[in-house]
Amino acid sequence: MKSSTITPPRLLHVCRLDDASAGAAGSLALACLAEYGSAENPAFMADLHVLAADLPRPVREAAARARLDERKHAVVFRGNHIAGDLEPTPAHWKTADTPSSRRYAILLALYAGLFGDPIGWAAQQAGHLITDVLPVAGMEESTVSSSSGRELAWHTEDAFSPHRAHHVGLLALRNPDQVDTTIGYVDLPRLSAAALETLFQPRFEILPDDSHEGADQAGGEPTPLLTGHPEAPVLRVDRDFARPVAGDRGAAAAWAELTANIDNSLYGLAIGPGDICFLDNRNVVHGRRSFLPRYDGTDRWLKRVNVITDLRSSRPARPSGLSRIIH
Numbered sequence: 001m002k003s004s005t006i007t008p009p010r011l012l013h014v015c016r017l018d019d020a021s022a023g024a025a026g027s028l029a030l031a032c033l034a035e036y037g038s039a040e041n042p043a044f045m046a047d048l049h050v051l052a053a054d055l056p057r058p059v060r061e062a063a064a065r066a067r068l069d070e071r072k073h074a075v076v077f078r079g080n081h082i083a084g085d086l087e088p089t090p091a092h093w094k095t096a097d098t099p100s101s102r103r104y105a106i107l108l109a110l111y112a113g114l115f116g117d118p119i120g121w122a123a124q125q126a127g128h129l130i131t132d133v134l135p136v137a138g139m140e141e142s143t144v145s146s147s148s149g150r151e152l153a154w155h156t157e158d159a160f161s162p163h164r165a166h167h168v169g170l171l172a173l174r175n176p177d178q179v180d181t182t183i184g185y186v187d188l189p190r191l192s193a194a195a196l197e198t199l200f201q202p203r204f205e206i207l208p209d210d211s212h213e214g215a216d217q218a219g220g221e222p223t224p225l226l227t228g229h230p231e232a233p234v235l236r237v238d239r240d241f242a243r244p245v246a247g248d249r250g251a252a253a254a255w256a257e258l259t260a261n262i263d264n265s266l267y268g269l270a271i272g273p274g275d276i277c278f279l280d281n282r283n284v285v286h287g288r289r290s291f292l293p294r295y296d297g298t299d300r301w302l303k304r305v306n307v308i309t310d311l312r313s314s315r316p317a318r319p320s321g322l323s324r325i326i327h
């Protein structure tokens with residue numbers, strides 16, 4: 001039996017775990033929890049690839065295929081078990097590292113180990129490697145993932161930084177209204193030759209999004225929004241936080257074309273409890289549809305991880321040794 005399927009034209013890989021595989025993956029996470037206590041434990045991160053090699057073979061096979069598929073949008077592993085003892089959805093990410101959710105942070109980290117090395121941001125959610133996506137009261141209309149009433153606009157994760165993730169992993173603990181994560185891509189045949197050429201040139205600015213607390217909002221070096229091969233470009237863009245360089249009319253026209261193009265390509269993928277999705281942060285942008293928060297403990301709740309393919313080659317060398325937290 002094939003363990004995974006690929007659905008064109010949206011290029012989603014889907015791996016459905018049977019009960020035995022889901023049980024084995026869950027037991028592995030529990031054993032790691034008993035031994036290491038937390039996904040944030042540096043000893044757990046040091047052993048991650050060794051531990052992830054004990055994930056069930058169908059999971060490892062599907063991950064290996066997806067990781068090397070340079071055209072994919074995302075891969076979803078469906079059917080992981082979420083136990084009934086999960087606490088109510090917390091009111092804030094600051095209180096979301098709950099005892100019963102820790103095993104899922106570890107499970108997500110183990111899957112992440114099949115795609116590379118998890119990283120965190122010193123200025124985002126207090127530098128945690130595994131972060132939480134849940135609606136926060138008062139943040140409904142914000143531009144960060146704690147929002148709800150406002151659609152989270154499509155973005156490359158951490159587009160502003162050259163050290164951004166190659167994959168973004170999301171594990172759904174709850175999603176009672178089946179709110180869609182959105183996925184968008186550049187529909188190249190619909191882009192004019194002039195816009196395509198301009199988008200490959202450093203005529204745009206990308207600011208850190210508001211999830212990076214205290215980050216400099218000055219706008220860095222002008223950058224292209226597309227790089228790599230013109231027929232399969234790598235995307236680096238954010239609908240809310242990228243903009244054409246002031247006064248550059250050609251860049252403004254290309255930006256208008258690109259945003260309309262991606263708006264038009266956007267489709268939804270609802271991840272439900274037990275689904276683990278890795279988005280390809282080079283091929284697609286992602287966001288989330290708006291929804292009505294409940295604030296009664298039953299709200300949508302995801303664990304999230306940023307993954308780079310190889311910590312040793314993706315991060316600048318540091319005299320103090322390797323760090324997986326980006327400052």
Ligand SMILES: O=C(O)CCC(=O)C(=O)O
Pocket residue numbers: 133145152157168170180181182286287288302304
């Ligand atoms: O809530 C979601 O489905 C996606 C949120 C998001 O963009 C993120 O956590 O990076």
Ligand SMILES: [Fe+2]
Pocket residue numbers: 155156157168286287
């Ligand atoms: Fe995101």
